[in-house]
Amino acid sequence: MTSPAIDSMQLNSFTLRLSDISSVDLEKLHALSMSVGWPHRSEDWQFLLEIGKGIAALDDIDRVLGSAMWFPYGDDFATVGMVITSPRLQANGAGQWFMEHLFRKIGDRDLGLSATRAARRLYLSLDFKAEATVYQCQGEALEPPVVALPAESVFRPIQLSDLAEIAVLDREAFGADRSVLLGRLLSQAKGIVLIRGGQISAFSLCRRFGRGYVIGPVVAPCDADAIAVVRPHVAEQAGSFLRLDTREKSGAFAEFLARSGLFVFDTVTSMSSGRHWPPASDSKDLNPRIYGLASHTLG
Ligand SMILES: CC(C)(COP(=O)(O)OP(=O)(O)OC[C@H]1O[C@@H](n2cnc3c(N)ncnc32)[C@H](O)[C@@H]1OP(=O)(O)O)[C@@H](O)C(=O)NCCC(=O)NCCS
Incomplete structure (x- = not known):
């Protein structure tokens, strides 16, 4: 028998908008990477923002719920990184959406990245090929x-x-x-x-x-x-x-x-x-x- 509800709420009704990552508060990006257990300090984010480009996803009240960045090397290659979806939004298609936007910005370059276990399926679905293991x-x-x-x-x-x-x-x-x-x-x-x-x-x-x-x-x-x-x-x-x-x-x-x-x-x-x-x-x-x-x- 199901217990009677005391109260109810609708989750996952967030509306996300994408912004250029350079316009986003550094501490909010830092909080995002900490939310998925990554060790980056604010200074590490700062360095990445100075050398790379990217997008961040914000909700109605400007909470940062996602990020994705790319780092151009020469004219024809880039690495992709800092791809994060806030845990509360994962497995709802946001990662896929970030990557589609990122690809439009990156244009015609060959790409490389380091995929975590959680991200492997996402990148395989985007036609990335597994090349080597990093220890x-x-x-x-x-x-x-x-x-x-x-x-x-x-x-x-x-x-x-x-x-x-x-x-x-x-x-x-x-x-x-x-x-x-x-x-x-x-x-x-x-x-x-x-x-x-x-x-x-x-x-x-x-x-x-x-x-x-x-x-x-x-x-x-x-x-x-x-x-x-x-x-x-x-x-x-x-x-x-x-x-x-x-x-x-x-x-x-x-x-x-x-x-x-x-x-x-x-x-x-x-x-x-x-x-x-x-x-x-x-x-x-x-x-x-x-x-x-x-x-x-x-x-
Ligand atoms: C990896 C990550 C960005 C994926 O974001 P997301 O918003 O959940 O991605 P999507 O909802 O678009 O899912 C994309 C695919 O990955 C799958 N997926 C999502 N989370 C997963 C998980 N934890 N384990 C396995 N597969 C997962 C989805 O099912 C989907 O596959 P499908 O299209 O075959 O159904 C997110 O899990 C994350 O931020 N993880 C922690 C940080 C991280 O590892 N970043 C990746 C750096 S390379």
């Missing part, structure tokens, strides 16, 4: 294991004047031109470059993000070089919360992360629309490859 490794950093530097190599702190050279490496590894993003990151991150034969063979950046620090991007031709540019950051952050997102499932780099206290916390899926992204890579061919993502959102 979100994090934890309280330990004093990293001692490792020998690769032969004939030295490392030093990154300098602003390294931008052009690291942008070339990054482009080869990432498959699109991220020089604008790298320039912005250089102004707020610490970085390491590995030099061999007078040229930069690998680099890494480390910045404040979320609950602590994130190491990324990390670009290197092989595990040994990747470890060489990541190790100094781990040593500096020992005792702090540290994160690195990588597509390396096993091998020396993945083992190094685990021995440094960074364990797999979650996974997301790299997905592409248009050309394959990220580009296929193999540590045996010694071409630069992405060992650490800048972030899920930025690729």
Whole structure:
């Protein structure tokens, strides 16, 4: 027998309107990402708003109930991220609606994104293809294991004047031109470059993000070089919360992360629309490859 109703109300009668995300109050966006358990600080949102574009969904009384952003890299590629529907509205078609609007704004570009489990079905229905698994490794950093530097190599702190050279490496590894993003990151991150034969063979950046620090991007031709540019950051952050997102499932780099206290916390899926992204890579061919993502959102 059903209990008699004391009172009733109609839920999900929200009328949403879309606005340019740059016109929306930062703290409301921050509250939205916290509502789905994401670790972004206001400062992390601020950075994304400065480098990306997007839309936000508001209700009649200006509560922010959704967001979606994109980040152009060069003329023909972008990543999509910060796609959020407020928990109270999920599974009602809002995510699909945001993405259709975003696609109209983005125009004719190839796209890449990191899909959470909750979002996979949404992106598959929009013809994105699953390409690779990303392992979100994090934890309280330990004093990293001692490792020998690769032969004939030295490392030093990154300098602003390294931008052009690291942008070339990054482009080869990432498959699109991220020089604008790298320039912005250089102004707020610490970085390491590995030099061999007078040229930069690998680099890494480390910045404040979320609950602590994130190491990324990390670009290197092989595990040994990747470890060489990541190790100094781990040593500096020992005792702090540290994160690195990588597509390396096993091998020396993945083992190094685990021995440094960074364990797999979650996974997301790299997905592409248009050309394959990220580009296929193999540590045996010694071409630069992405060992650490800048972030899920930025690729
Ligand atoms: C992922 C997210 C944006 C989807 O938004 P939404 O408004 O619920 O999406 P829609 O209602 O348009 O649903 C799109 C599809 O995903 C499915 N879906 C929605 N929520 C889901 C969930 N939690 N688990 C599995 N599938 C889900 C829907 O059933 C629908 O599939 P269908 O068209 O085959 O029926 C929302 O769940 C969210 O904000 N999650 C937390 C943050 C997040 O993970 N963002 C994605 C970053 S990549």
